[in-house]
Amino acid sequence: MATRAGVSEISVSRVMRNAPNISDALRRKVTDAANALSYTPNRLAGALKSQSSNLVAVVLPSMSNAVFPAVLDGIESVLDEQGLNAVLGLSGYDPDREVRVIRELLSWSPKGIILTGVHHGEAVRGMIAQMDVPVVQIMDIEGDPIGSMVGVSHSHAAIAAADHLHARGYRRIGYIGAWNERPERSLARRLAFEQQLQHHGTPLVAAHILEDRSSARIGAAATIALLTEHPEIDCIFYANDDLALGGLFYALSAGLDVPRELGLMGFNGLDIGKATPIPLSSIETPRFQMGAKAADLLLRSRTEGPQTVDLGFRVFDGGTT
Amino acid sequence: MATRAGVSEISVSRVMRNAPNISDALRRKVTDAANALSYTPNRLAGALKSQSSNLVAVVLPSMSNAVFPAVLDGIESVLDEQGLNAVLGLSGYDPDREVRVIRELLSWSPKGIILTGVHHGEAVRGMIAQMDVPVVQIMDIEGDPIGSMVGVSHSHAAIAAADHLHARGYRRIGYIGAWNERPERSLARRLAFEQQLQHHGTPLVAAHILEDRSSARIGAAATIALLTEHPEIDCIFYANDDLALGGLFYALSAGLDVPRELGLMGFNGLDIGKATPIPLSSIETPRFQMGAKAADLLLRSRTEGPQTVDLGFRVFDGGTT
DNA sequence: TTGAAAGCGCTAACAG
DNA sequence: CTGTTAGCGCTTTCAA
Numbered sequence: 001m002a003t004r005a006g007v008s009e010i011s012v013s014r015v016m017r018n019a020p021n022i023s024d025a026l027r028r029k030v031t032d033a034a035n036a037l038s039y040t041p042n043r044l045a046g047a048l049k050s051q052s053s054n055l056v057a058v059v060l061p062s063m064s065n066a067v068f069p070a071v072l073d074g075i076e077s078v079l080d081e082q083g084l085n086a087v088l089g090l091s092g093y094d095p096d097r098e099v100r101v102i103r104e105l106l107s108w109s110p111k112g113i114i115l116t117g118v119h120h121g122e123a124v125r126g127m128i129a130q131m132d133v134p135v136v137q138i139m140d141i142e143g144d145p146i147g148s149m150v151g152v153s154h155s156h157a158a159i160a161a162a163d164h165l166h167a168r169g170y171r172r173i174g175y176i177g178a179w180n181e182r183p184e185r186s187l188a189r190r191l192a193f194e195q196q197l198q199h200h201g202t203p204l205v206a207a208h209i210l211e212d213r214s215s216a217r218i219g220a221a222a223t224i225a226l227l228t229e230h231p232e233i234d235c236i237f238y239a240n241d242d243l244a245l246g247g248l249f250y251a252l253s254a255g256l257d258v259p260r261e262l263g264l265m266g267f268n269g270l271d272i273g274k275a276t277p278i279p280l281s282s283i284e285t286p287r288f289q290m291g292a293k294a295a296d297l298l299l300r301s302r303t304e305g306p307q308t309v310d311l312g313f314r315v316f317d318g319g320t321t
Numbered sequence: 322m323a324t325r326a327g328v329s330e331i332s333v334s335r336v337m338r339n340a341p342n343i344s345d346a347l348r349r350k351v352t353d354a355a356n357a358l359s360y361t362p363n364r365l366a367g368a369l370k371s372q373s374s375n376l377v378a379v380v381l382p383s384m385s386n387a388v389f390p391a392v393l394d395g396i397e398s399v400l401d402e403q404g405l406n407a408v409l410g411l412s413g414y415d416p417d418r419e420v421r422v423i424r425e426l427l428s429w430s431p432k433g434i435i436l437t438g439v440h441h442g443e444a445v446r447g448m449i450a451q452m453d454v455p456v457v458q459i460m461d462i463e464g465d466p467i468g469s470m471v472g473v474s475h476s477h478a479a480i481a482a483a484d485h486l487h488a489r490g491y492r493r494i495g496y497i498g499a500w501n502e503r504p505e506r507s508l509a510r511r512l513a514f515e516q517q518l519q520h521h522g523t524p525l526v527a528a529h530i531l532e533d534r535s536s537a538r539i540g541a542a543a544t545i546a547l548l549t550e551h552p553e554i555d556c557i558f559y560a561n562d563d564l565a566l567g568g569l570f571y572a573l574s575a576g577l578d579v580p581r582e583l584g585l586m587g588f589n590g591l592d593i594g595k596a597t598p599i600p601l602s603s604i605e606t607p608r609f610q611m612g613a614k615a616a617d618l619l620l621r622s623r624t625e626g627p628q629t630v631d632l633g634f635r636v637f638d639g640g641t642t
Numbered sequence: 643t644t645g646a647a648a649g650c651g652c653t654a655a656c657a658g
Numbered sequence: 659c660t661g662t663t664a665g666c667g668c669t670t671t672c673a674a
Binding site: 330331333334335338362363364365366367368369370371 | 667670
């Protein structure tokens with residue numbers, strides 16, 4: 001390639017990387033040769049030498065929760081514009097697998113790593129410290145971070161939900177969760193929610209926690225079960241919109257009068273919930289933005305150091321409360 | 322690291338890669354030292370030397386269509402178990418950007434590359450030929466593939482949809498698409514659908530193609546528009562479930578008698594459509610399996626060569642037809 | 643079964 | 659503005 005262009009290897013390297021102080025003549029020669037040979041640089045070699053890789057490691061639990069695709073879109077939107085690539089790892093909500101995945105991804109000497117949640121043990125902290133790689137943890141902003149954090153306060157969100165439901169006049173409120181309250185932030189939400197209801201003098205009537213992963217189907221089934229067991233319940237707060245949509249669909253089929261007879265509130269504010277016959281009340285979280293901001297912080301972290309960014313949430317007052 | 326274990330560099334390498342013919346004593350020494358130093362191998366160097374990288378490039382259009390997260394989950398399920406990592410690129414349905422992304426990903430010398438769709442020009446074919454990297458194209462099985470293909474026949478699926486609706490007695494059928502019929506496979510579906518309706522002697526009444534991307538919200542709006550313009554329509558086939566759900570939600574709100582007064586059929590068979598008050602009729606596509614099979618084919622391609630795998634679809638007869 | 647030497651393709655550091 | 663030199667951390671090849 002260098003010989004083809006009739007210049008030195010390093011000049012090729014400089015042109016390919018848009019280094020400064022390159023004459024137009026040289027640039028022309030190299031670009032022409034590159035096109036003629038459809039030359040693809042080997043970033044493996046470049047990264048090895050320069051000790052920094054244009055790869056960003058991204059560790060998410062799974063793609064099957066609609067939250068994470070949106071986060072990933074946000075991450076990619078920033079990485080793409082900076083010419084970086086994401087190496088992806090999925091933990092499947094399994095801490096051991098997460099450790100393994102992180103180890104694998106770190107072996108590519110990424111420019112930074114984005115992790116989900118704030119609950120990471122010594123194994124992870126050790127690896128990251130050793131590699132001296134910038135970290136951003138997303139989703140949560142409460143906890144002991146490794147580096148930066150970008151997310152929302154789940155306890156505040158739960159309190160806002162409790163306040164909203166109380167303001168709407170609901171007094172006999174139930175809760176439905178799934179997946180045994182994994183991840184921990186959903187547990188944190190329920191606890192804060194219960195506490196705030198207590199504070200209002202209208203303690204939670206019952207919490208129904210399923211073993212299965214969230215889906216509209218099991219949300220519907222759980223709603224039926226909860227209402228059968230506790231017919232006095234006048235409102236249900238769900239761990240997420242998938243469950244809540246199941247509840248809403250059940251209520252619509254059963255001809256319940258929503259929101260008078262039964263109030264329903266989800267979490268995340270997915271688009272689909274805005275299009276249902278009665279829009280689903282929910283807590284909107286900035287998922288895309290969370291990913292974008294995380295990538296952004298990662299790139300700034302060399303100069304600006306670790307930060308914690310609260311992206312906030314919004315109570316979306318649909319028609320179900 | 323090698324000195325710490327008191328052995329040669331190459332022995333460390335062999336142990337780390339589980340090479341054959343290693344004595345237990347050596348293996349012990351190396352593993353102990355590795356744990357003591359929490360040694361992370363540098364795959365950049367390994368891949369550079371061995372010319373093969375344990376990375377698999379994955380190019381998808383976007384995460385905001387629920388199809389692709391499921392595909393990605395499928396891909397990851399296989400890669401994870403083989404100790405491979407995915408480098409992800411999103412094209413945003415933009416061919417130019419796709420070329421750029423593919424070039425970037427190829428520069429990591431991936432073990433293989435997974436592309437979405439079968440419409441790739443000479444630029445892409447050239448790069449791939451030059452790198453001599455195995456390719457699997459997903460989603461479609463009709464077209465001129467670069468390497469392997471894994472997907473479903475969109476024309477057959479459309480024909481099956483037309484047959485189903487005809488068998489259900491619908492005679493004045495409309496169609497709603499979005500995003501100007503990107504990607505091309507959705508256009509292929511509509512054309513095959515129209516042709517089959519023609520074949521049945523009940524030509525399509527009207528097709529309403531939106532500019533915006535699919536969502537339940539615009540699906541509802543388009544449904545209203547289409548029915549206003551063509552009140553005689555008794556059934557609508559949608560380009561995907563997002564649009565169809567919007568139509569269903571509108572019909573439920575408006576008190577239309579589904580499926581008698583209006584039939585609705587989507588495409589993809591998303592879970593959410595199975596939980597709606599009336600389950601949404603749709604064409605189920607094997608999304609997770611498509612990703613898994615694609616990754617699988619990539620790994621086998623060295624030995625078995627390119628293949629085309631038709632994963633098939635299923636007409637899901639919900640309550641909306 | 644283990645080791646020594648060489649070099650993958652690039653880029654940092656320094657010269658010119 | 660361009661080139662020379664050296665070496666990133668591994669693994670291939672060959673030898674012991």
